[in-house]
Amino acid sequence: MSESAAPSATEYIQHHLTNFTVGHGFWSLNLDTLITSAFLGLVIFGTMFMVARKVTSGVPGKLQSVVEVVIEMVEEQVHDTFHGDSKLVAPLALTIFVWVFAINAMDLLPVDLAPMIASLFGVEHWKVVPTTDPNHTFAMSLTVFFLCIYGNFAAKGAGGYAKEALTVPFGPAMAPANLIFRILEDLAKPISLSLRLFGNMYAGEMVFILIGLMPIYVQWILGAPWAIFHILVITLQAFIFMILTVIYMSMAYESH
């Protein structure tokens, strides 16, 4: 609670849970989500690009070793799960893991830091964790959803895809039921994918905000364990989003 004119607890929480939005109705933009995630993407993927440009098969530098560890982890997971012949899935998994991890890690910044910096520029609200904005998580999961549909077409062709949707799991006699099941199943994927990430990060951030409400001398007693625990959550949620994407892609590329 850094503001001098101490707001009520409700106001404080409300303040921290409001996006920096411009525009009206649907055609408005959460600039904090857009800018934070784009900035993190620029930093992380820019760094990886620098490493990739100077990559050596000889003795790697420290930064290259870090990137290699991540890429090898992703490659192993994709190799274990995905058996189609798509050049897209592994880079997609890497993108998801690294980007979500970096964005989730913003959770560890002090909750008042981002709004404070934003207020210096005359901006009232700044939610610094884009994964607590459903716009971000749904954007990712729907992109994955469309890539899955693309994968289905690429691997099975339109005929094969339609046949699978109509005949699995109850056989051709129950075609309408099969189709309904398939639609539900496919819609459930992006929804669960995005809501899981959103829910976890939103809840985590909420706890940080609640801790921020406490007197300054007890904040660390709860804040430190929660932050340490959140290192796990950050990594885990990034990993889960990645691995589920790989699984969905492998389902798209394989015939049932």
Added chain:
Amino acid sequence: MNINATIIGQAITFAILIWFTLKFVWPPVTAALEERAQKIADGLAAAERAKADLSLAERKSADAMVEARQKAAEIIAMSEKRRAEIVEEAKHEAIAEADRIKAAAKAEVEQEAYRAREALRAQVASLAVAGAERILRREINAEVHVDLLTALSAEL
């Protein structure tokens, strides 16, 4: 939890990041990783080969050592034999040479003795003749008794 156009913006950002990773990050790094794995595999194979080569070379060198030792022993034995032969030959030659020298000396001594005897014989004959001449000058004619004198000198 209000969905707005941010979702479109985030999807575009996400798509750009996927494309970027697919194009510029993933291929070079995985290529380098594969190359390194290949290098390591090659290195291990080379080490294995070198080890095999080394043991082979060791075996070869041991064989060569044994052979060399054998050859050396043979050479020593041969030279030993040759030395004995040479000594033997030299001994024989020396004995033969000594014999030859002895024989030559003996022949010379005999010749000398013969020559001396001949000279003595001639001198004795002439002395005998001279003595006889002196004795018989008065009473015997040399010409008459020449046969007798000759026979006498031959007998000496």
